[in-house]
Amino acid sequence: MAFSALRVLKEGLTGNSGWTPHWRDPAPKDEYDVVIIGGGGHGLATAYYLAKDHGITNVAVLEKGWIGGGNVGRNTTIVRANYMMPGNSEFYSHSLKLWEGLEQDLNYNVMHSQRGQITLFNSDGARDAAMRRANAVINQGDDAELLSVGQLKKTLPYLDYDQTRFPIYGGMLYRRAGTARHDAVAWGLARGADRRGVDIIQNCEVTGIDTQGGVVQGVQTSRGPIRAKKVAIVVAGRSAQVAAMAGMRLPIESHVLQAFVTEGLKPCIDHVVSYGMLGHFYISQSDKGGLVFGGNLDGYASYAARGNLPMAEHVCEAAMTLMPMIGRAKMLRSWGGIMDMSSDGSPIIDKTHIDGLYFNGGWCYGGFKAIPASGNCYAHLIAQDRPHPAGAGFRLDRFATGRGLMDEEGTGSQHNLH
Amino acid sequence: MKIPCPLCGARDSREFSYLGHAGLLDRPAPDAGDAAWDDYLHNRDNPAGVTEDLWSHDYGCAAWVVVTRNTATHGILSSRLAKDGAA
Numbered sequence: 001m002a003f004s005a006l007r008v009l010k011e012g013l014t015g016n017s018g019w020t021p022h023w024r025d026p027a028p029k030d031e032y033d034v035v036i037i038g039g040g041g042h043g044l045a046t047a048y049y050l051a052k053d054h055g056i057t058n059v060a061v062l063e064k065g066w067i068g069g070g071n072v073g074r075n076t077t078i079v080r081a082n083y084m085m086p087g088n089s090e091f092y093s094h095s096l097k098l099w100e101g102l103e104q105d106l107n108y109n110v111m112h113s114q115r116g117q118i119t120l121f122n123s124d125g126a127r128d129a130a131m132r133r134a135n136a137v138i139n140q141g142d143d144a145e146l147l148s149v150g151q152l153k154k155t156l157p158y159l160d161y162d163q164t165r166f167p168i169y170g171g172m173l174y175r176r177a178g179t180a181r182h183d184a185v186a187w188g189l190a191r192g193a194d195r196r197g198v199d200i201i202q203n204c205e206v207t208g209i210d211t212q213g214g215v216v217q218g219v220q221t222s223r224g225p226i227r228a229k230k231v232a233i234v235v236a237g238r239s240a241q242v243a244a245m246a247g248m249r250l251p252i253e254s255h256v257l258q259a260f261v262t263e264g265l266k267p268c269i270d271h272v273v274s275y276g277m278l279g280h281f282y283i284s285q286s287d288k289g290g291l292v293f294g295g296n297l298d299g300y301a302s303y304a305a306r307g308n309l310p311m312a313e314h315v316c317e318a319a320m321t322l323m324p325m326i327g328r329a330k331m332l333r334s335w336g337g338i339m340d341m342s343s344d345g346s347p348i349i350d351k352t353h354i355d356g357l358y359f360n361g362g363w364c365y366g367g368f369k370a371i372p373a374s375g376n377c378y379a380h381l382i383a384q385d386r387p388h389p390a391g392a393g394f395r396l397d398r399f400a401t402g403r404g405l406m407d408e409e410g411t412g413s414q415h416n417l418h
Numbered sequence: 419m420k421i422p423c424p425l426c427g428a429r430d431s432r433e434f435s436y437l438g439h440a441g442l443l444d445r446p447a448p449d450a451g452d453a454a455w456d457d458y459l460h461n462r463d464n465p466a467g468v469t470e471d472l473w474s475h476d477y478g479c480a481a482w483v484v485v486t487r488n489t490a491t492h493g494i495l496s497s498r499l500a501k502d503g504a505a
Contacts, residue, residue, distance in 0.1 A: 240464035251460035253438065254489070300436045303466040303490045308419045310432050343460045400456040413460065415438050 002107055023194035028201050028226050032060045035228035037206045038235035039063025041072035044189035045375020051196035054383035059198045064205035068186040071236050074337045075368040076259050076292050078272055080117050080177035084136040085406040087393025093140045094390035095373030108188030110180050117177035117272035122166045130172045145173045158323050166277040179284050209245045216356035232358045232382050237338035239361035251343045251399045253415050255297045256336040257365045258307035262329040264289030281318035307336040339365050345418035346406035349378050350396040358382055422497045425479045433477040440470035440484045466490050
């Protein structure tokens, strides 16, 4: 069933009775060419691009919960490509280009809104760092513009510019950055993969990975064993547990990142705004009207999917310092996500020590924007057994060798510094 | 979250800074080889459940504390001074 304006009009006039489920609910087959463990955004994108770009359609996506119920439905939906390090830079640029064609490609409205992101800075040093990053972004073929305080006051009139503690020196505008509707991204990719023949199997937890003589044979699941020529792990947040089934220890520590949303308000924040001060704060307004905002990790290993009050307090302090008007809004809810923190703060897309077993993870707190390119590059690796050029830097052995480490923040490859 | 410091008693987690898994106390020998050092520096068991990790009581007695806690619930089970070594 294809979506079109005509179809929406027709359904609107006939009681919306003609819509059908967006994807099938198949029982798992005994064998597939590729089994993807994890039906999050990255897993669904991988299945979609395997089918679309490589013609591999005998594929199952195994999801232990339901589509849209994991990190893909729990993030703050920001899409941007302002990375600096070789490896990251070309990858996120590739991802942004895929985002820009995604809705047409999927025939699905993912509400991708390139409303622009403005990164504020509060000191001369921070301005230098922002300009260095902007120049890297321009060199990668994307765009960035420096905004003076005068320009900012016209664009973001609601900020407190005269504060003494963190005065605003200016901002960097990334016009092509923005947000997308996170659930719709999962649904659109699931529908796109399903239409090309991929089986999306929900409520199917993988409990073991079968190998023989160093070659993958398939997986054990809560819905029985499934044989597979290739098995692809992509289970952000639970990477350690699934990789352990294959005897792997990963350079990943799972942390909690909190997010917050207010009651729905009339449109007031037109961009994604981020603020450095002595920590981190970022905010955007959803199309439903809620102000969606967050800050840094709580800073300790956690799978609780909820955070503690000190970081909640810090984020709210930052919000009040930056835009005092936010104090009039009521907080609707807050939650925590489980972040795969790699030791250099960048992801992994690579083969493993087992033939036919692939690993994708370590997306830290930035996985949402990476969804199209992660799926695109992972599908390329699985189909062709060699990395896609845009994702070739995400090697698993970079930690051991020290070659090609991507520490965006310049803090080195150490777990507690990202 | 309150962290029980063996010297100071239960204190707000804001008094502490977090380093990581207590396996960091088992430092390989200088000549243990690249694989052992890579494993020590980067790889983690990363359990979803009971773990031991290192917290420094920066805004208290400055002791390094090994805290046994549950990463799935944030429940804290026990603590001891890191200088007393492994349990």
